[in-house]
Amino acid sequence: MKRYFLFIFSLLSIGLCHSQVGINTKFPYTKSVFHIDAKGNNTSSTTISASDMADDIVIDSNGSIGVGTLTPTAKLHIDSSNSNMYPIRIADGSEGDKKYLTSNDLGFGSWVGKPEPNGVVYYSTTPRVFPAGVYTELPAEINTPKYPKITIPKEGNYIVTLRWWGNAIGAPSGVMTIGALDIQLCRINGEVLDNTTYYVSIATGRFCFTVSLFGAKLIAGEQLYLRLKPMDGLNWQTGAGLNEGSLTNQIYYPSIMVYNI
Numbered sequence: 001m002k003r004y005f006l007f008i009f010s011l012l013s014i015g016l017c018h019s020q021v022g023i024n025t026k027f028p029y030t031k032s033v034f035h036i037d038a039k040g041n042n043t044s045s046t047t048i049s050a051s052d053m054a055d056d057i058v059i060d061s062n063g064s065i066g067v068g069t070l071t072p073t074a075k076l077h078i079d080s081s082n083s084n085m086y087p088i089r090i091a092d093g094s095e096g097d098k099k100y101l102t103s104n105d106l107g108f109g110s111w112v113g114k115p116e117p118n119g120v121v122y123y124s125t126t127p128r129v130f131p132a133g134v135y136t137e138l139p140a141e142i143n144t145p146k147y148p149k150i151t152i153p154k155e156g157n158y159i160v161t162l163r164w165w166g167n168a169i170g171a172p173s174g175v176m177t178i179g180a181l182d183i184q185l186c187r188i189n190g191e192v193l194d195n196t197t198y199y200v201s202i203a204t205g206r207f208c209f210t211v212s213l214f215g216a217k218l219i220a221g222e223q224l225y226l227r228l229k230p231m232d233g234l235n236w237q238t239g240a241g242l243n244e245g246s247l248t249n250q251i252y253y254p255s256i257m258v259y260n261i
Contacts, residue, residue: 021032022035024037024039027042032059035059039058053069053155062073100114123141124140124254132232150225152220152223153221154220157218161257163208163210167236167237168202168238169235173203180232196213
């Protein structure tokens with residue numbers, strides 16, 4: 001009976017014992033619960049030099065891991081200041097020179113190429129009327145009137161800037177009024193990526209302004225377009241009232257600047 005009692009007491013005592021685990025060291029750090037001294041060069045459990053802890057790994061009472069440090073200040077703290085090795089290397093097959101580490105919405109990391117700024121300017125040289133209260137697509141042409149869509153050259157985030165140049169039909173002569181234009185950046189399936197309403201002072205004749213919209217996480221080859229809706233009761237138009245010299249000059253037409261950021 002005594003032996004059974006001692007056995008049960010021993011099992012219960014395991015849960016009451018609090019001790020440190022040290023590997024390759026006789027002096028586990030006093031503020032750790034798990035301590036590996038890879039080189040076995042520590043001679044104290046309380047005072048350890050920076051060079052001696054450079055090869056150490058600890059888990060403290062908060063569950064934080066220190067690599068090269070005995071006092072981690074994050075859930076994972078890597079200190080390679082006293083080592084000739086890089087603090088971290090992630091090799092998943094996507095790594096390469098000058099790549100950036102990024103993450104998705106779940107926090108999984110991967111390497112991506114360095115963003116290279118690039119852009120293109122589309123012109124809208126086909127005259128078009130934009131009826132009041134109706135969304136109408138703005139032709140996006142690159143030097144020729146073929147009505148292509150805006151085509152994204154590479155994956156990334158993009159700024160799409162409309163530089164308007166046109167007039168409002170029936171704008172009061174000699175009287176300044178406030179015009180309003182609703183602008184949408186859309187995918188070809190009609191999904192609206194960004195939307196803004198721009199207010200501008202207008203009178204008889206052509207007027208201009210610049211406004212930008214944003215498209216996030218766009219895919220290479222994806223096609224977009226701008227559609228415009230006058231909100232002031234006037235019909236807006238492009239390419240009208242130009243003299244002969246202006247008809248062939250792209251600066252007298254709306255243009256769309258597309259560039260990644």
